[in-house]
Amino acid sequence: MTRVGILYPGHSAEDDYKTFASVLGGDVELPVVHTLMREDAHRVDALLDVGSEGVLAEGARELAALEVDSAVWACTSGSFVYGWEGAREQVRGVREAAGVAASSTSFAFVHALRQLRLSRVAVAATYPDDVARHFAEFLAAAGVTVLSTASHGIATAAEVGRLDPDDALDFAISNDHPRAEAVLVPDTALHSADLIEPMEALLGKTVLTANQVSVWEGLRLAGRGAARPGPGTLFRSGASVVRSAFDGG
Template structure:
């Protein structure tokens, strides 16, 4: 049994995690611990407070009791908003507090892109444009070429959590670009776990979503690989050998 821990801000699309656990169909347990979201706002100052070391540390003790072997901060905006170096500091602080390997959803996207060998990406973000642009800047700092960014202008995670298939597919299609090798949907408040193969079929390319890559990142931290076609190309491709 491999136990993975996730610190998840507030309550929105956390039901993606038991769904993913089912789709993995393996000896893997996904434990979600909720952190205090504070002010629910896709605004830089609120996101910085949400991802602060103190807030993350409050969930660590509960996470340890689950027997987790690795922890991922399951929040994209609450990590990339710190910038490339600041997001590294955030993860280092979390690893020290938890006493186990740690990462965040923002780094999960970067590692997933490298796993698939894609560099040119399009971003479909639920966020306002200024926050969406910060995610694009984070990806560029990692060496990605961001060929298109579509911000939907949604202010709260609570509203994103109410989106259904229609809104999800509309965002993905509007974000797509002919020059993109993959489309990224970076919000853990967005329900995507049940739609990954259909999204990829609709766009004709890999689609990486926040909760999907977050779970994959936890597996990566524990050196586990699971073949799960229902979770998209990321869970079916052989790893790219770095030379």
């Protein structure tokens, strides 16, 4: 049994991880520890607080007690708002507190793109525009070409968690770019496990969602990166060629 510990801020789409665990089979557990969210707001100052060192350390210590094999800070916006180096420091703190290999959703997106050898993307973000731009800047720092960035303008994670699946599907497929190799949907507050296959079928290209890459990253870090059935192209690709963002690049 492989246990990937998920650090998750507040409550919005944490049940998505139960869906992923079910699809991936009985050899994967995805225990969720909820971290403190003083204010549910897709606003930079609030997101910096959500991803602060003390908040994550407390959650990571809870994961350590659960004897997880890896840990993922499952909050895209609460990691990329720190910038590339700040997000790396954030992951180091989680790793030290949890005592296992760690990462965050923002770096999971980068690693997933490296695994798939994709570098041109369209971003369909549920966040307000200013927050979405921070994600585009984070990807650019990793050498990813962001061809377009669309914002849904949703102010809170709770609202995203209640987004109608058809609306989420329409938003993602409506904000593709003809030259993009993949469409990225960066919000762990969005239920996506059941949307990835329909999105990829409709678009004819790879779709990466926040909860999807978080689970994949945790399995990779736990040494369970073999190709497996799962939602989308990513899981079927395995994790054999990733150059880690924590190893100087």
